[in-house]
Amino acid sequence: MSVLQDIIAGVREDLDARKATLTLAQLQGLVAQQRPAMDAFAALGGNDNARADLKVIAEVKRRSPSKGDLAGIADPAALARQYEEGGASVISVLTEERRFGGSLADLDAVRAAVGIPVLRKDFTCDPFMIWEARAHGADLVLLIVAALSDEELHDYLALTHQLGMNAVVETHTAEEIDRAVAVGAKLIGINVRNLKTLEVDRSIFAALAGNIPAGPVVIAESGVRDVDDVRHYAAHGAQAILVGEALVKDATPLERISEFKAAGALAISSR
Numbered sequence: 001m002s003v004l005q006d007i008i009a010g011v012r013e014d015l016d017a018r019k020a021t022l023t024l025a026q027l028q029g030l031v032a033q034q035r036p037a038m039d040a041f042a043a044l045g046g047n048d049n050a051r052a053d054l055k056v057i058a059e060v061k062r063r064s065p066s067k068g069d070l071a072g073i074a075d076p077a078a079l080a081r082q083y084e085e086g087g088a089s090v091i092s093v094l095t096e097e098r099r100f101g102g103s104l105a106d107l108d109a110v111r112a113a114v115g116i117p118v119l120r121k122d123f124t125c126d127p128f129m130i131w132e133a134r135a136h137g138a139d140l141v142l143l144i145v146a147a148l149s150d151e152e153l154h155d156y157l158a159l160t161h162q163l164g165m166n167a168v169v170e171t172h173t174a175e176e177i178d179r180a181v182a183v184g185a186k187l188i189g190i191n192v193r194n195l196k197t198l199e200v201d202r203s204i205f206a207a208l209a210g211n212i213p214a215g216p217v218v219i220a221e222s223g224v225r226d227v228d229d230v231r232h233y234a235a236h237g238a239q240a241i242l243v244g245e246a247l248v249k250d251a252t253p254l255e256r257i258s259e260f261k262a263a264g265a266l267a268i269s270s271r
């Protein structure tokens with residue numbers, strides 16, 4: 001079994017436990033009480049033809065299967081507020097519990113703390129999880145192409161849009177990018193970490209970004225250590241970067257984000 005399949009098996013077990021305590025109809029009742037989702041496509045510069053600055057999606061990430069514990073994060077709301085003040089456009093919150101130490105409680109805490117779109121970062125493998133994301137105030141969900149059939153990808157994206165949300169459609173190969181484009185993804189992530197092996201290869205971003213036609217926002221995911229990595233992704237076509245580890249481990253994430261944004265904008269202007 002690949003790491004991805006293994007993670008999803010655990011996600012399904014945890015999902016079954018939640019489904020035993022909450023019906024879809026109850027969940028839909030909670031969704032009806034939510035304020036409408038924020039427009040993350042706009043927040044990430046999707047409507048801006050010039051797209052001259054680099055947007056940052058800052059992640060609340062406690063742990064990862066490749067690195068183990070990353071940060072204690074006693075107060076995810078306080079961390080998210082620092083991200084927002086530093087200039088992040090979207091906050092990503094890992095909600096997968098077994099491997100990433102996340103939870104829907106973290107999502108709730110962050111949602112209540114910031115005024116920008118929030119991404120529920122999880123291994124979406126059932127429509128129930130999309131309803132859950134909206135019920136907990138998320139504005140975006142993650143759809144990993146490698147984990148879904150074309151039909152699932154289509155249906156999950158349609159449900160996401162029906163609920164007024166956006167999806168980051170995550171890819172890792174040219175074929176996955178074609179599938180993301182074919183289904184009409186508006187936010188396409190290229191994850192340089194292979195979720196089947198957990199290996200990071202930063203060079204795949206530059207190799208693949210050109211396969212995405214004009215229109216969708218192009219997001220570089222994973223592996224940002226410092227401004228050099230930011231410059232590299234921005235120079236090769238990233239309009240946004242998704243950063244976890246480097247920010248949760250930093251004593252001053254607010255400053256780090258503004259530094260990343262400045263370096264990215266400069267790299268974009270000299271493309």
Ligand SMILES: O=P(O)(O)OC[C@@H](O)[C@@H](O)c1c[nH]c2ccccc12
Pocket residue numbers: 059061121122123170191221222223224242243244245246
């Ligand atoms: O911590 P990093 O290397 O900055 O990576 C962040 C993010 O890209 C990574 O957490 C991620 C990308 N795709 C995922 C899918 C599921 C869980 C996690 C992820």
